[in-house]
Amino acid sequence: MAKSAHGQHGPIPEAAVSRLAVYLRALSSLAETEVTSVSSEELAAAAGVNSAKLRKDLSYLGSYGTRGVGYDVRVLTEEIERVLGLTANQAVAVVGIGNLGHALANYGGFPGRGFPVRALFDVDADLLGVPVGGIQVSRIEDIAEVCAERGITIGVIATPAFSAQSVCARLVSSGVRCILNFAPVELVVPDDVEVRKVDLAVEMQILSFHVARRAGTRAAEEGTNGMVTNPS
Amino acid sequence: MAKSAHGQHGPIPEAAVSRLAVYLRALSSLAETEVTSVSSEELAAAAGVNSAKLRKDLSYLGSYGTRGVGYDVRVLTEEIERVLGLTANQAVAVVGIGNLGHALANYGGFPGRGFPVRALFDVDADLLGVPVGGIQVSRIEDIAEVCAERGITIGVIATPAFSAQSVCARLVSSGVRCILNFAPVELVVPDDVEVRKVDLAVEMQILSFHVARRAGTRAAEEGTNGMVTNPS
DNA sequence: GAGTGTGAAAATATTCACAGCA
DNA sequence: TGCTGTGAATATTTTCACACTC
Known part of the structure; x- marks a missing residue:
């Protein structure tokens, strides 16, 4: 060889x-x-x-x-x-066209090209057929059909927490193997499915920890008192 | 003791x-x-x-x-x-009220409470004074003043990449020490400032890598099945 | 018995520092 | 000479496994 x-x-x-x-x-x-x-x-x-x-x-x-x-x-x-496998374009579906889903759909291809949004889904009947960022919103029930039709390989979940798991199950059974999850829940998926989570509350809380720590440190160094327990 | x-x-x-x-x-x-x-x-x-x-x-x-x-x-x-320092509420400012900023502002306090959005900023004159999620949009030039006034401790940057660094500098010089950055650039900040980055394109690309790898692995194993790849 | 708390071991990730090539 | 590529050293994170307490 x-x-x-x-x-x-x-x-x-x-x-x-x-x-x-x-x-x-x-x-x-x-x-x-x-x-x-x-x-x-x-x-x-x-x-x-x-x-x-x-x-x-x-x-x-x-x-x-x-x-x-x-x-x-x-x-x-x-x-x-x-x-990174960016030579082949990945078609993206966004599920949940609320504030965030709307924003994601309008990104139009996700910055850094190679990720065209090709399908949108929502439960809200008022949104059905309404074009967002140039793509019509389909029914959640049609996920399997539409995903197959449009060759969706990546699913983005931007629904409320309570429906994220069921949406995820639909995506997975439609053959989607990669999921980007914005809902604040831990999704349960088969081993061969890759999930990445983006959780704004978690990010904020991590920042909060650092503010708190810094404030604590500063107080400790201030010479006088402080909430500090940190025995270094 | x-x-x-x-x-x-x-x-x-x-x-x-x-x-x-x-x-x-x-x-x-x-x-x-x-x-x-x-x-x-x-x-x-x-x-x-x-x-x-x-x-x-x-x-x-x-x-x-x-x-x-x-x-x-x-x-x-x-x-x-x-x-995590969640006992004291952190006041949040969102800069850049485009698609994403809009969505963030409407989250209204960020899921998981403790992070009330207290200020919004944008360059677009048409947005000035318009209330988004109950808060009026202020001018970028007024960041220092407004942040001080409202006790902002966390800044969220949702601007285009080209203005992120200058917005960041304004926030930092206004005393903000924690920044959540959605713009696709590496911000340069003093050591005592904590930055966390959320980058959708990067997340998608990481997913893409996993699809690609899986596809590759599957092809390689074609014939003798098994999900066993792990050469232990 | 059941399940925490934690040293010690194993696995990962980062950094150093320098041999080797253009 | 300048900068890559990489083993070896270090630091961090994860996992194991069991002593200890309720």
Whole structure:
């Protein structure tokens, strides 16, 4: 068997995957300027990570840089896109056309292209057939049919919490294997389905923790009292 | 010095903090039923993690369970809220009242209470003074004044990428130390400012990677079936 | 008996630091 | 000389497994 000099070596660590998308955006910005080559130092700065981590992450893809020079913007972009599976377009369905669903539908293809929204679903009869962002809203009951018809591969759940699990089940039984969940519940899915959750309340609470901690720390350092229990 | 049996022992690992908020929601659901006590096993299932991890996470807060019994829902809820700093309400400002900003403003306090939206900002003159979700939109130039006036502690950036950094700078110089960023850029902030980023394109791309990988794996295994890929 | 709390082990992830190539 | 690619060292996170308490 001929061994290629390029190509993915082994499984890419999850943590690295989630940063590849970030590098990709940084590369896009560069591509818009006249820059054709970047060093790990520069790209890392643009992506907000340190350069050793960036080089390590890229090393999982293979060897696409040039020692003493850096990375070719075009080559690296294409390589990351290939690894992330962005060469084939994924068709997206958004379920739940409330405030958030509306916003998502109007994003029109999700920033960073490659993710055209191709179907919208809601229970609200008043919305049926109404075009949002150029796409008509279909009935939840028709998820299976419409998803099959339009080749949906990614489902976005933007419904209230109480209906998220049932919507999810419908999507899964329609063959959707990737789900982005904005509803504040833990979805139960088969092993071969990938779910990612975006939870605004959780993000806010994490921020809240950091404000609180900082305030506590500051009070402690203030010399006088504080709510501090932190024995360091 | 009297040593309390309770209270936080040391610094709480970042990974644990980000799950506390998830446990909190699971606890809220339980509180709505008549359940007053849960085991780590049950709570872990509701939160989508394994029970060892949950127990370890909770152990960073101190010892709030009862051996042989479990955790008191009320007590644990209060403890997590205290640690996350949810006892004091954080006032939120949303900057950029486009599709997404609109949706965020209408959330009205962010699910999971404790985060009332108290200010909205946009550059669009047509929006000035228009109430969205009950709050009037103010001018970006007035960020400093309005934030001080309303005691804003958390800023949410929902502007286009090109204005995110300048909006961020305004928020920071107005004293805001926590930022939730929806714009697809890496914000540069002083060390004492905490930024969390929510990036829909990145989430989609990570999902895309998993579809691609699955498809690849399946193709490779075609013939001899089995979901076994793990070379252990 | 049942289920927490936690050291110790294993797995992951990050950072260092430098050999090796353009 | 300059910068990549990567083993080795370190730090963090997860998991195990069991002593301990109710």
